[in-house]
Amino acid sequence: MHFEKDHEDGQLSTDTEIHSSYIDIRPDGGLEAWMVVAGAWATQFCSWGWINSVGVFQEYYETNLLKEYSPSTISWILCFEAFFLLALLPLIGKLFDRYGPSWLLLVGTFLHVFGLLMASISTKYYQLLLSQGHSTVSWATLTGAVLQLLGLWPQDPAIPMGHASNGTTYFGGTHDGKPDSQIENPSKSNSILSEGAVSIGMEKRLAQNLVAVVNGSSMVGRIGAGLFADVYGPFNTWITVTYAASILILSLWIPATNDASVIAFASLFGICYGAYAAVQPALVAQITPISDLGICTGLYFAVSSFSQLVSGPIAGHTLETSGGSYLEMKIMAGFLCLAGATFVLGAKAYATGYRPMAKF
Template identity: 30%
Template sequence: MASSNGVLEKGYSSGSISPAASDVQVEQPSLQDTFPEGGLHAWLTVAGASACLFVSFGWVNCVGIFQDYYQSHQLRDYSPSEIAWIPSLQVFFMIFGGLFVGKIYDDYGHAPLLLAGSFFHVFGLMMTSLAKTYYQILLSQAVCSAIGASMVFYPAFTAVSTWFLAKRGAAIGLAVAGSSLGGVIFPIILIHLIPDVGFAWAMRICAFLILGLLIFANLAVRSRTPPTKRAFEIMALVRPFKELTFVLLTISIFFFFWGMFVPVTFIIEHARTHGMSSHLANYLVPILNGASIFGRTIPNAVADKVGHFNVMIVMSAFTTALILGLWLPSTGNAAIITFAALFGVGSGAGISLTPALCAKISPLSQIGTRTGAAYSIAAFAALTGSPIGGKIVTDEEGTFKYTIVFGGVCCAMGTIFFVATRLSLGMKPLKM
């Protein structure tokens, strides 16, 4: 039977893993397991989750600022590819941590994760403010802080999913919009504070801001469903990969992330090679992240009506077209700024929709584990994408042409696999 919007996408019921027909009602709740779709605790959870995304993914969105700063200051003796391992590892540990965080969330709930994550994230940034050498920055910013960010990132949007079904896309979009806001505010703070108070105190001020928001998040975020502790079994992580749809979705996210982080990391350096002033180039990151607020909210609300996979295909294709059709030939300030704004919209939708896609094809009690499993694979894309891009720039003697092509082709592959995933939703599940 067709849904009201005429779109069919397979999902899971909250108590089983049987297919559901409707795109909007992909999880058919039982009488004892209805979704509130609102209320004080639900919207407080959204607000707390937004704070979590502000300090985790919002902080990671500053990678372009750090790539540029380290190349000019502490790590100027290192190549762009070597420096790119710092932001890449930062993104990797934040995303890969979901493999373990998801299991802990399902077993023990959100509270211990948020508390531990708050400590590690803030402690890592405080240590970064004291770091002088490559390995010190790597351990404090790219490992310790990133692991802490992972512990607040995953419980946040997973807890939101337990309160909403019909409005899940919009609710997650509002939560993920916090990462866009963080991606605007943190770069501006760093741009202004580093010259005034120095790098060390700029990092400490950011760490104190993160601490305050995480205190609020620890008090506000709640999961509607109680944790269900199970004995650890490796098959719990392997079993989802026996489903064709889950495998295709994981591959889709991998390729999209592989290409998406290339512009995020190198947009400032690319702009400078084409004559943009350092002051204006630094604001490309806030422009990109400011525009992504629209990409992380509006498409999610639309997706609740017309299908999350359908919107994801459109937005990933849009992102691919921007990289290859606009960023690749751009040389002037106007074209580069336009690309930054539009790319923020496209990539923002990609980031905010992927948790909803994982939730859509997962039983409610396994959302944490399955989302973590998918993202743990995608983490290797985030880990290698920027260093590969940096190596290409080095080999091409500072030219970004083939780095941009690499990013665009990866996003194109992601789009193709999103289409394949969408097509598989109408098929009988296949065992692999």
């Protein structure tokens, strides 16, 4: 009896030591971890950078390659990109949990280059749909670098995640706000924000730069969110910036009637948007065992893939039924932000009790 008990205690102690050893070998900083941050920055530049700059491609296709198609039909190419990028992440996450990031990154790099080469010689609708969809598969595999980043920073992942996510901002800065001579038909702008600004009288060239303003100011939010998340917790930070974005949409964007107010909204919203995007993966890492980090992160983003798929067509239909007014879309965006923040606040309250400032 004593021998069996001692044997069980010894086995438990050994298991505990193995588990502790496994946790301790993760650097949580240092050269290796920061090199992964640099790699994740590059993969974010190649993946989410494209998604966040879809307006440039939408406009180019409308005025050059796909003139015979309606804008709503062309938007499906770009909506499918975002959808498949997110929908594939549970599979990518499971492969990451089992095999690690190396093979994912090797395969993703090859597919990314091949997909872009095919897109560069595409002239038909179906060719662009297939080639850019092919690139989407590569973008999904490149997220292995982000998952590796979360694994190497078990204590405070928000700050390195903020630096890595800035890759999307730099991509947007290289494509957004192009002069009229580079993209034809300047009456078309690159986002709902810039199109709505033109509808209230903003000069078209200035309106084209609003997306660049959002991307530029989002750098402040991405880095600052990491600092706040390490002090107050990622959940508190995410909830706060999402509520702030809702307030900005409903109280500043909707009543904006001049250039100054629209530019102020773009600057402030960019900060909130950057913080929101940077902290998202840290929410999952906060409540997920390291062994299941890949699949859980993938499932988190897969749920949002459906909103990416239908958001463009819904926005187009809303604009058509409202007679060209952007008011309904602004109201819908504001209340959806409010709803999302409230759901996450409810989840936090359920886990921590009704303690508003509990770090979680």
